[in-house]
Amino acid sequence: MAKPLNLILVGAPGSGKGTQAQRLLEQHGLPQISTGDMLRQAQREGTALGLEAKGYMNAGQLVPDALMVNLIRERLAQPDAQKGFVLDGFPRTVAQAEALDGMLRTTGTELSAVVVMDVPDEAIVERITGRRSCKACSAVFHVRFSPPKQAGVCDRCGASALYQREDDTEDKVRVRLKAFADQTSQVIPYYQRQGLVTRLNGLGTPEDVYAAIVKAVGAGAKA
Ligand code: ADP
Numbered sequence: 354m355a356k357p358l359n360l361i362l363v364g365a366p367g368s369g370k371g372t373q374a375q376r377l378l379e380q381h382g383l384p385q386i387s388t389g390d391m392l393r394q395a396q397r398e399g400t401a402l403g404l405e406a407k408g409y410m411n412a413g414q415l416v417p418d419a420l421m422v423n424l425i426r427e428r429l430a431q432p433d434a435q436k437g438f439v440l441d442g443f444p445r446t447v448a449q450a451e452a453l454d455g456m457l458r459t460t461g462t463e464l465s466a467v468v469v470m471d472v473p474d475e476a477i478v479e480r481i482t483g484r485r486s487c488k489a490c491s492a493v494f495h496v497r498f499s500p501p502k503q504a505g506v507c508d509r510c511g512a513s514a515l516y517q518r519e520d521d522t523e524d525k526v527r528v529r530l531k532a533f534a535d536q537t538s539q540v541i542p543y544y545q546r547q548g549l550v551t552r553l554n555g556l557g558t559p560e561d562v563y564a565a566i567v568k569a570v571g572a573g574a575k576a
Pocket residue numbers: 365366367370388389390392409410411413414415416417421441442443444445446449520529
């Protein structure tokens with residue numbers, strides 16, 4: 354049996370991690386583990402985690418590591434994650450990366466690759482301020498670059514549920530970019546020391562970027 358593909362996507366907010374994770378799910382059946390989506394879901398359900406995370410998220414700040422590590426620990430223990438996974442939005446700090454390594458060690462799970470998607474800040478701001486997300490299925494659109502066929506309606510699930518995330522405004526994006534530069538970018542050298550990092554240009558079309566990811570993870574990928 355082919356080795357499970359266990360991938361981490363790292364990139365600034367709006368670098369396209371979610372779009373690519375979605376494709377990897379559709380094409381390879383790899384569960385997309387998006388901590389941002391999980392936290393937004395927790396908020397909608399009004400769980401304790403959702404309530405605690407809300408203030409940080411709406412301010413564009415990172416949610417404390419302890420909460421995130423527990424969330425991921427539970428998620429990775431689910432049956433669907435045993436045959437491979439794509440982490441989108443985790444780890445965002447070196448402490449999270451270390452905790453993840455500890456979890457993976459106890460289950461004998463190996464990371465296949467850490468894919469870093471590089472996109473310049475100004476392109477990020479343009480992408481994020483025009484982003485519209487589906488409340489029902491988390492699909493993403495852009496008012497100019499990839500508009501839905503009908504304004505406000507999700508092409509993927511049909512719900513009239515497109516909205517602008519509270520943290521997708523220009524001032525919040527700047528805060529999130531700072532969190533990326535100050536904290537998340539540190540996970541790149543962390544994984545470089547393990548020889549796991551592939552960097553790619555995240556500015557191409559979603560198809561170009563997807564092709565680059567498949568090429569980078571190459572041999573390990575199921576056709
Ligand atoms: P984006 O990648 O566009 O920034 P996400 O949906 O991944 O958006 O994350 C939105 C917010 O959720 C983050 O700004 C942060 O507040 C919180 N969050 C998500 N994942 C993590 C994490 N691993 N650690 C801390 N906070 C997180």
